[in-house]
Amino acid sequence: MARVSLPTAVSLQRTVAVARKELLHILRDPMTLFFSLFIPIMEMFMLGYAIDTNVRHVRTVVLDQAKTQQSRILLESFVNSEDFRIVREVQTPWELSQAIVAGEARVGIQVPEDYSRRLDANQTAQILVLVDGTESSIAAAAVNISNAIALRESLKQLMAQRLSETLPVEARPRILFNPDTRSANFFIPGLLVVMCQMMAVMLTANAIVREKENGTLEQLFMTPVRAGELMLGKLAPYLVLTFVEFCVITFLMRTAFQVPIHGRFLTLSLIMLPFVLTMLGLGLYISTRASTRDASMQMSMGTVIPSIFLSGYVFPIDSMPPFFYFVAHFVPTTWMIDAARGVILRGAGWAELQTHALVLWGMACGVLLASMLKFRKRLT
């Protein structure tokens, strides 16, 4: 007689059998293992060292038609700010604009001939600042900084006339949490989240499609294994692998990139759990929908775009139009990046992260449930 007991509840034995087999697949395929761990780390070094959103040393050409002491002081104040770097002095307005068109400089400063005369006559002396608008962050910074310099020069003039030593109003901005405004501190916590997301989605997106392609899924469907057991068993090893990746990236972030972790690592790990589950669930959902590995790869790449551009990873969500600001709140990455920056940079703890945890657990449950419902032991 058959010794097999009838399928009842979720069987731990069957789930473990699936997880063990899945782990063997991972170990038997060292290339995939290597690339899924190594590529994110390489990307981290590339992005971590290359990206600097702080605008410094903007290439500038100057046309000094006044050639007075005052005009030289003005231009020096541009250079001294470290925001501008004068690459060339030109002789004609045409050369000035040509240097910008050619990309030689981003900013052109023209001090007119009557600059000093007008200053001395208590008239408004105008300087022309040409800004290349093609790179919006540089343009914005250049406009702000040149306004600030002009304002400071004006104040100096006014104070000299009023013979006053102190300014009536002074703003003293103090930057909290990232006092040097290092870009790495801003980017790497986000990068950590995006890398773990990509790994979790890509690995699981293959998990079921691979069995579809090889025909092994059909064989499995003929056994008493349940859809839920199959999914849990497949999730477990990838959950572990993603957490290994998470630890490696966090370690590198702390050591190689010197990003201080102000909060607790445990807090970060715990909030990471529902996020990784959401992404593993998303990968599984893709895997149940796609019929080939190529299709599943395309679909998982499709999930990367919104999580990079709508999550606040690169562009702050606060400056998005209302519609996208609204949409961004449905992207799990948005919540996780905010939480990661909170823990790492601001030292946030559970009290501050309750909403994040709640939202991410909600998303994890939703996605996992959806993929389980989608995954039936039926061939189509």
Next chain:
Amino acid sequence: MSSPAQAANGEPVINVRDAVIRFGPVVAVDGVSLHVRRGEVFGLLGPNGSGKTTLIRGLCGLVELTQGTVRVLGYDVQRDAERIRANIGYMSQKFSLYEDLTSQENLDFYTGIYGLTVQQGRDRQAQLIEQTGLAPYLDRRAGRLSGGWKQRLALACALLHEPQLVFLDEPTAGIDPVARRDLWDLLFRLAALGITLFVTTHYMDEAERCARVGYIYLGKLLAQGTPAELKHLPGVNIPGTRWLEIFCTDSAELLERLRARPGVRQATIFGQSVHALVDADRSNAALGLEGLEVRQGEPTLEDVFVTLSRAQQKE
């Protein structure tokens, strides 16, 4: 309705009534009725794309029936597919074990999936490894086994839970003749233990070895019965015709000649001989067969299936 306990006595192990499986506009299985008795080796024949694999999948609840009823091991496939799956073995057409895992790891995986205890698993594996002779290949990755050994491994995995019924979808496709014979020997040993086997095949010699055979063509089951019964079907032995077996040196030339003659309904080459269905009122001489060794033949299974397919095509 009969319970599984009754199934052990009277009810056929597989009982299909008017099964229809449709995928959108395509009718893959078209009103099939068949039954398979306990301990029987049932062979399902039919050309590629005729619905063999779909029918098996339907019997295991892997695809949904559009119409009709299917009872397997006394359970209704629509309601109790999981109970059926717990008690059947299945070996698919394509090798569908994990090629990157060793034979032993594949066996261990299915041992876990079928919920065998450690002791049960060890005993059962030892038994199957002995029956299939897999012992020297246990540490080899399944992907590196030859076709015949892959099939043995797949069979061992499908038998771990001691199923009462095993489905084998073209188990011998693409393996060498020696491995083919060995596999069939193994299958008959299983049948002798009371296991029911449902086998699909292309090979006529394999069909001849089955206790009962069904022939499926374009989704319709055209005939079922023992090979002997099929050879005496009225549709195959049309009144006023006779089957001849003609031996000659140049069978290709003879075939050409016969097919051109009036009164010859069918002619096929079988090695050194030509099989022909001719009108009974034509003498051998009238067919131009003087001087050749002519025997009164009976249709082979291939003749039966060709005749049935042609009749179906005409409809």
